[in-house]
Amino acid sequence: MSATLPASPRMPRPPPAAHRGAERRQRLFAVIQARGATVVLIVAALVAGLIFPAFLKPENIEDLTTAASFLGLVTLGQTFVIIMGGFDLSVGSMIGLGTVLAAYAAPYGVLAAFGAPLAAGALVGLVNGLLIVKARMAPFIVTLAALLALKGLAIVLAGESLIIADPGLFGRSANGALFGVGNLTIILLAAYAVAALVLNRTAYGSAVFATGGNEDAARMLGVAVDRTKLLTYMLSGTMAGLSGALLAAHLSSGISSAGNGYELQSIAAAVIGGVLLTGGVGTLLGALSGVLLLGMIENIINQIGSLSAAFQGLASGVFLLVAVLVQSGLTRQRSS
Amino acid sequence: MVLLEARHIAKSFGHVAALRDVSLEVAAGEIVGLLGENGAGKSTLIKILTGLERHDAGDILLDGRSVAFSSPRQAQDAGIAAVYQEINLIPERSVADNLFINRAPRVAGLFINRRQMISDARALLSRYGLDVDPARTLRTLGLGTQQLVSIIRTVSLGARVVILDEPTSALSAHEVELLFGIVRTLREERVGVIYVSHRLSECYALCDRMTVLRDGVVALTEATARLPRARLIAAMLGRELVERSRSAQVVANDGAAAGSSDNVLHVEHLNWRRQVVDVGLDVRKGEVVGLAGLLGSGRTETMKAIYGAVTPDSGTVTIMQHRRHRATPARSLQDGLAFLSEDRRSEGIFSHLTVAENLSASMLRRIARWGIISRQRRDALVSEYVSRLGVKTGGSDAPISSLSGGNQQKVLIGRALSTDPSVVMLDDPTRGIDVGAKAEIHRTIADLASHGMGVLVTSSELEELVDTTDRLVVLDEGRVVDTLATAGHHADDVLAVIAGMQTAPSSAPAAEAGAP
């Protein structure tokens, strides 16, 4: 009774009569769009190098990556969480708690010094995850509560700061260098490389994308959505713990206020890097570019060397806005 | 051998009893059709069978043993896979990723072998005759293609029972043929299939047996061979279908059209990207114009460009002699042009809000004075539309998500009409809608026209379009290629016209259409 229309035998549309150069330019533009943050980073670095001759010196670049490595590691976890369609506001406080735990554990050896904060981070992630998955509470609120609680806990445990008397090997894990490249830089890059492999090449990574892309569909497709969420919050907590451990090693101290504000900065870094807050889309290269861009802000303010504290906040806010505007302007067409 | 059996299943959502007492069985190598009006409970039954919802009472037996799944994953592991009514894939991922989610080929047992996955995906797609690049992002494909990917994924899981909930609602005839081939292969492989559809012809073509649900109970179960169409329809509706005479309708509308030849909608040289190319068309007062074309021919985009949902690159749109600049949906509504989107879920309903809020969404300005909304006027209008359109709801304060698809659609039609438009554009208003509701919507369209409104409508079913319109504007690749009067024509004639225009060799077999 019902007649359905036949399908269009889709003829490949004739390619536009454009010459090679235009096509190549188009492809270049497509790459720029896809890699907005990375492109902005490179351009900004070159411009900064022109204005401040010291900026592009290898030592300064290393300073920058070292300083950015702590934010970088938490942003890595945060990126997984955002791609999976969530948020983790607890990471900043977890770093502070991580440094404190590492400082307490350091006398018992390097393993303990790393083990304690990592385990605590995983545990915090597990609790966050359970409240979000089992009790179906909003990630924003659950992790916000964790932010408050962990910050309080860190100060209760250590006061403002705690010295690691003899950091030894633990200290060298962060402050040493391999082939002239600082350990922190190496750790940062290695972590992102491994994470990119995990995100793009494992079943878990696919599950992260699927859960963030369409949670209901993922569930219907048989993805273990709940387990993926738990694992991802645990990963985020663990990365914050790792960041805390390395920071403690770097500073030879536990500092309960360390990592304050990193929760929002890590989200900002990921978003500047093109990770969509709606979930399901994002790359680690982008996130890393976002981290380095934020690191650049501080570095450049120091290069200027005379900006008063009051103007520093204004400058970072404006830089952040401009970076987001440019990045999202570049990527707009792609997402619409 | 009975594979899967549901016994006396009952399920309520709050006050709404979706299923009261439903029993259903499917044997190996059997295709069972599941039919029923919108809201009869078909989707709910399927969700229960696959562990997506919990039933309140009854048993599910697999191979004679009682089972209880708490997630689709468990059901899949036990050999039951489903394609749900709404497309459920991950739009931002590639076709291959979607096909192989959870079961990608690995290297060293850990890392996904992308190259292998892509080539596996290509093999799988071509085995089922679907020609798409597996590396493409799913989102960039048409709805029909997405649906086919979803179906191919499901059948390739190697399940023993495959459930398809309205798989053809987004498919073209050619794609429907692909699907039929797939389902028949499943039957040969001794897989049990449950097939849900509102398209009776499909069910007659495919199913061995049919089960009809009505209001949450089984109204009829019968072998297809022993089931005349009339009895099937009567079972679905609980009464005989009053078929409207097409000629009467055409006469009535011709009268209206003849009385006034003024255009309520006039479109000239409309362009949008490369999907709407130099489109011109007219809708006269009291006329129903069909926008016909093959899937992907640009019908949706044409409507959206006219409406201002996308900004046309060039062209003019005149509504009631009033020429518009820079169209936006808000201005279109003000000028008397309403639009119903084909994508109900993401562009139509406000899923957390109530029926009343959904229905009144476009008439807020009308029922407000100085920005303040009059409650009484709203409630009066809402209850009027709800009752007149025959929306089945638990009350206008019920969340719209508790309504079945067809009833949600009626609410949205009510929303479009509530702006008191002089022209409405309905993009596939009967998609996923049962015969009874379909007839009501046809009646509504005719009624609107007889009262002087201009209607521009599309449908995925050509016969429906021929039957319910006065004129067809035929699109191909975004261009208007012909305009035909429908009076006295049969769908096959129109099909022949369209097919004749196709320069490509493989036009779909027109003979299949209209069977049995």
Add this chain to the structure above:
Amino acid sequence: QSSSAGVGVSSGATCVNPRPGHENLSGMVIGFSQSENEQNPFRAAETESVRSTAKSVGVRRLLYTNANSNQAKQVADIENMISQGAKAIIVAPLNATGLQPALEQAAQAHVPVVTIDRATAGTPCRDFITFMGSDFRKQGERAAQAMVDATNGTANIVEIQGAYGNVVEAQRSEGFAAGLKGHPGLKLLASQSGNWSATDAQHVMEQLLLAHPDINALYTHADVMTLGAIRAITQSGRRPGHDIRIVSIDGTRAIVQMIASDQVQAAIETNPRLGPAAFDALKSWFNGTPVPQTIITNDALYTRANAATSIASGAAY
């Protein structure tokens, strides 16, 4: 400008530059790493003191960074200044510990570091050449004594502390508690953190006044917090200085004026004008002259007796 104002006690141990270059500070690039933003008049006065001394000494360029309460940033800031060619660095450490990697890098680059106002962990002469600042514990003890004097030994006191766990807070709390021993008439009803902020202190004081209507004395760890607390006291209908006796720490101009007008009883000074002494120390270091490892500033006690004159002389900052 009175050079080295208030600098007094210095410990016996000294540091001497093993390779004195007899360089001149003028023409040098020198870095100053501030720890927190400058809302607190103490920080503002400290930065100003360093900046203006730098100018009067004639350094080529003063690199200024502010860690904004972020420890890792302070380390990065210092390292950054070294790689920008700073020949000497003045640091106001954020914490009692946590500067090690930066100090180490400075030592390797033979860049002398002067720490001011808060001591930080490290080996004198290697990690830094001197620390100069107040003795916070002693400030707490002196505050307790001032409280005894202001109340004749009987009072119900509330304490508004700095940010919890902070060294300065800890020592001012300890010192005060120690000072109260032997004065059974002085009861400490509650101690709450005012976070070094007037806003927080006002909030806290308001609640404390409701919870303990019998409060008649207040001790706060910083003048900014005193200002907030006084606002709360006034709003509760009580008169600061009369209904509630007040002892504060820092000796900022605003509070010293209130002492003169009898709204506050006493303030223990924390001297922020460390710039001249810091540059003196650097000058000595480059000349090979011994630099004392610890320089404790001579902190004044402001009371009704000297408040007016201190304002007139500009001693109160």
Add this chain to the structure above:
Amino acid sequence: MKSFSSTLFAWPGGRQMRRISIGTTPPGGKPSRVPNLRDLSVYLALVLLIIFDLVLTPGFRNPFVVRSLLFEAAPVVLIALGQSLAIGTRGIDLSVGSIMALSSAIIGISLGFGQNVGIAGAIFGGLACGLLNGIFIAIFRIAPLISSLALLVAARGLAQALLSGARVDLPMDGPLSALGQITIMGVPVVAIVALAVAAAFAFLVRRTLPGQYAIFVGASREASVLAGHPVRATLIFVYGLSGLLAGIAGVFASARLGAADANYIGVQFELDAVAAAVIGGTPLSGGRIAVAGTVAGVLLLTILDATFIMNNVNANFAQILKAAFIVGALYMQRGRA
């Protein structure tokens, strides 16, 4: 042309069709919208906390406590209302705390032009920030979290730069001082203003076009566009209003403090505002705004903070307990997204 609604329903057979359709409507009609425990949890928690305090907290029975708490809560109510509106559109406004600081700083620098000018300037500054935020979100389509985060950093920075980091005392007389002190029958004027704003908000959300548009945009932006709603204007309005309220909140806070303070006013208030809105029953998934619940949420958090101080609980333990309390309050209403 005749109105559609009057003619459509004349179609033949409509009556018959209708009867069939209605036959399936379950008896009992409406699914209940009767508020259940979940929706009432914030009020329940508030009442329990007050009872606890009346019994156990020293000084809580002092009638001045109400006054003090209301002074405290008034600015937070304002920003939480703005926040709930932003959340209702499926967004968030993290800039409110910093806008309060900016507003305070504007008062501080404009004292020379008279207090009224300062107040007007402060409110206008808040509005301007909010509109800017709205434009970024609506026109440039930047995620609200990010746009308002950038503004959080920038507005605080601007505030500090305006005051060069210093704190400026406000005069002890005039309208500012009055705002900080005057009460009517024991109720602070600022609290009355905040309550009036809340009442206006309830009306805005339920009965006016902009409020309804906000809810629709939050429920589905795509559907809202097609339904003909002015989506961009709505978003700009929402964030502009949030900024405006934050500007007023900054005036209130400065008046209460008696000083313009760019560093400490509004610090982390954005998080309290979000928590209050969510505890009050505004889901972060948008499409619903609970005005009364938000006010109750603010009162709850304000009283909770006071409870800790009045019982001399160490601030860090207090923070841990507060976190547990927030989780508990939300646990009671879990599943509402």
